[in-house]
Amino acid sequence: MTERPYVIDQMISAKSIAARIEALSHEIEREFADTDKVVVVGILRGSFVFIADLVRELDLAIEVDFIEVSSYGNAMQSSGEVRILKDLRGGIEGRDVLVVEDIVDTGFTMHNVVAHLLTRGPSKLKTIALLDKPSRREVEFKSDWTGFEIPDEFVVGYGIDYAQRNRNLGYIGKVRFV
Ligand code: IMP
Numbered sequence: 001m002t003e004r005p006y007v008i009d010q011m012i013s014a015k016s017i018a019a020r021i022e023a024l025s026h027e028i029e030r031e032f033a034d035t036d037k038v039v040v041v042g043i044l045r046g047s048f049v050f051i052a053d054l055v056r057e058l059d060l061a062i063e064v065d066f067i068e069v070s071s072y073g074n075a076m077q078s079s080g081e082v083r084i085l086k087d088l089r090g091g092i093e094g095r096d097v098l099v100v101e102d103i104v105d106t107g108f109t110m111h112n113v114v115a116h117l118l119t120r121g122p123s124k125l126k127t128i129a130l131l132d133k134p135s136r137r138e139v140e141f142k143s144d145w146t147g148f149e150i151p152d153e154f155v156v157g158y159g160i161d162y163a164q165r166n167r168n169l170g171y172i173g174k175v176r177f178v
């Protein structure tokens with residue numbers, strides 16, 4: 001694919017991300033303190049760096065699983081509809097689930113994934129997103145925990161891509177076309 005040239009301006013440093021994850025991990029530990037049946041579910045692919053750092057801060061007995069979905073992402077589709085590209089390997093019935101996402105934008109992905117996972121009967125389902133762009137919301141969704149609220153900018157890094165590139169940046173940057 002041909003791309004317009006762009007530069008990446010740092011928006012959130014690696015250090016700020018690490019500090020925020022450390023703080024959030026204590027809240028998550030409190031939420032799941034009384035159970036040893038937690039499954040942390042990462043939504044591929046954008047969450048892979050975030051989930052890796054997050055779980056290493058969690059002093060809990062957890063399992064890790066992944067799901068890959070493509071959301072239709074427009075209001076013409078019924079809510080709760082989600083196409084599963086790669087399903088969880090394990091069951092979540094009767095388990096406590098923490099869903100980990102990179103960015104909540106329109107809200108369709110998380111709205112749909114949560115609706116889908118709830119049909120499988122988890123005993124608890126909580127959500128965390130590293131980033132949230134509340135001004136972009138098209139369907140109601142509020143994550144239980146959010147790393148950072150950001151303005152309506154296209155961001156990359158820390159697992160998040162632009163045309164599959166830049167996932168390996170250690171920080172979050174915004175794409176600026178030049
Ligand atoms: P939603 O379904 O509109 O909430 O979209 C969420 C998904 O869109 C995220 O998981 C990302 O994969 C993608 N996305 C949203 N905003 C950005 C961005 O600024 N950069 C890269 N991907 C994004």
Ligand code: MG
Nearest residue numbers: 044045046102
């Ligand atoms: Mg994503």
